[in-house]
Amino acid sequence: MRFSPSFLDEIRDRVSISAVVGQRVTWDRKKTNASRGDYWACCPFHGENTPSFHCEDRKGRYHCFGCGVSGDHFRFLTELDGLSFPEAVERIADMAGVPMPARDPEAEHREKKRASLTEVMELAAAFFQEQLQSAAGAAARAYLRERGVSSVTQQTFRLGYAPDSRNALKGFLAGKGVAKDQIEACGLVVHGEDIAVSYDRFRDRIMFPIEDARERVIAFGGRAMSPAIAAKYLNSNDTELFHKGNVLYNLARARKGQGRDGTVIAVEGYMDVIALAQAGFANVVAPLGTALTESQLGLLWRMSPEPILCFDGDQAGLKAAWRAADLTLPEIGPGRSLRFALLPEGQDPDDLVRDGGAEAFSAVLADARPLADMVWQRETAGGVFDTPERRAELEKRLRDLVGRIRDESVRRHYSQEMRERVQGFFGASERGRHRGETPGRQGPAGRGRPQHAAGRLAVSQSLARSAVVRQSAGIMSMRETVLVVSLINHPALFDGHFDVAERLELTHPDLKRLHAALLDAVAHGVAAERDAVVGWLDKAGLGEAWERAETLVRRARQWPALADAALDDARDAFEQALHLHLSAGTLHKELKVAEAALASDPTDENYRQLLEIQAQLRNAQATEALIEGFGLLSGKTARS
DSSP, X not given: OOOOHHHHHHHHHHSOHHHHHTTTOOBOTTTOBGGGTEEEEOOTTTOOSSOOEXXXXXXXXXXXXXXXXXXXXXXXXXXXXXXXXXXXXHHHHHHHTOOOOOOOHHHHHHHHHHHHHHHHHHHHHHHHHHHHTSGGGHHHHHHHHHTTOOHHHHXXXXXEEEOSOSSHHHHHHHHTTOOHHHHHXXXXXXXXXXXXSOEESOOSEEEEEEEOTTSOEEEEEEEESSTTOSOSEEEOOOOSSOOGGGOOBTHHHHXXXXXXXXXXXXXXXXXXXXXXXXXXXXXEEBOSSSOOOHHHHHHHHHHOSSOEEEEOSSHXXXXXXXXXXXXXXXXXXXXXXXXXXXXXXXXXXHHHHHHHHHHHHHHHHHTOEEHHHHHHHHHHTTOOOOSXXXXXXXXXXXXXXXXXXXXXXXXXXXXXXHHHHHHHHHOOXXXXXXXXXXXXXXXXXXXXXOTTOSSOOOOOHHHHHSTXXXXXXXXXXXXXXXXXXXXXXXXXXXXXXXXXXXXXXXXSXXXXXXXXXXXXXXXXXXXXXXXXXXHHHHHTTOHHHHHHHHHHHHHTTOGGGSTTSOHHHHHHHHHHHHHHHHHHHHHHHHHHHHHHHHHHXXXXXXXXXXXXXXXXXXXXXXXXXXXXXXXXXXXXXGGO
């Protein structure tokens, strides 16, 4: 229905925006200045702990500086409560005490048609629910029991069963007085000019009602009971009520179930949503059997500035994650991005919570990776960059991808991020060495001594950032952390490595303390099992230090160091990290000696020796980048 601008202005002027918004939020007392009509609250759209949602009566507008949502009275009601625009206008008019204008006949007809179709969908949902509990639904109930879906969850999600009949639903609706054209308009039957008699679209399937933001049934998804059916899952076709690219399964419940951090999780299927909800994750949605669309991405961002997309840990799941990254990249902005959680290979969220409970899925979420990681991984995974041309090609691809980001500030930060990753991966190029001349010579007259040899030569910027060189006590070296965490999670590694493990040279104080406590545990004979070692660390007051170290390793997806890795995998990775660690230590000592020699006697020979050691350090850095940066991929595909 169309409304005149004067009518909309009148009711907006009569009702303050704070009166509308204040029904859904609690104003922050410290930041709010009610006398000036200036209000602040925690955002109701994305959830937060500190108020960044601003409401200004003078302008009649709201804006969240966290997630970017903004609008007026009507938009607040349509986006947060899921009202249609006419319904939002009607509510504001009622608050203003202004009667609604006469409705347009055509708009009235369309609205009534939609309402009548919604009523038909409600009848269909009730029919399917009843059939699930009947004798015909026995096999479907057994299947749901096997999948661990409780009766309470079945009722919550209104699960049902479509009988193995061509006209069971059609006959039921006709018996309720529903017209043929309404049944067809809802997409409940297959019909057309070449079909003499329409028939039920869903037959012998477990039924999942799909609801809109106001929890009205607008479509169905059906899972085939027979393994002979090619299409295991079947959705309603697009109708007046339903456009699958604009809908997320479980949207209304997920919005209500968001926690304090406002996170929302997108998974791949109906059963994943249901299994996770049953395990306590109420903030989960799913696209409807297709890749994520721009419209669905917008729905996610309305709920959370950084939703988590959860994909199966196989190659197909990884490709789906990369497609989502491509879709998202142009749209990201300050406070608006994605994270990616990749499941263990061969498992979906349903499998994971059934086998490992809520804790297993929480661990996957804790390891969720930012969008920049997915872009880097996709462009480098499996690549060979052994020539300048191939390295230049990688840099070009990364520049092209970053160039798709529309927001200027985010694009600038991504450019910097990718430059640093490339530099850390390849090492800085040696500048000033050209045409085969001896570095440091100033031409024929420059015999005998490099002109810039006095003083300490700076290590390259890329090398200085590397874990091979990094000595800061404030930052745990990834390599050193992997060594310590591997020994704690796999005490059997001491067999065959005790002497070198005992003498590990570590730079970070927390790692030194963990290492010392670990050796104490070995000395007291309590290091036979991992749990005993962790308990010993807790008693020594090192529980927090241990948690930080293991979290760093987990987030970096250095999976062989974690407790659930096979001992053989852990041993291989430990020996590789140990070799790098010992080599780096030796090179550092040699570098100091070479620098001292050059400072006291700046000859060409001493200069060449220093360059050679620096080159070896860069090679060590490149090897470590393969492991730290992306060599293990997600920690899953490396095991396949």
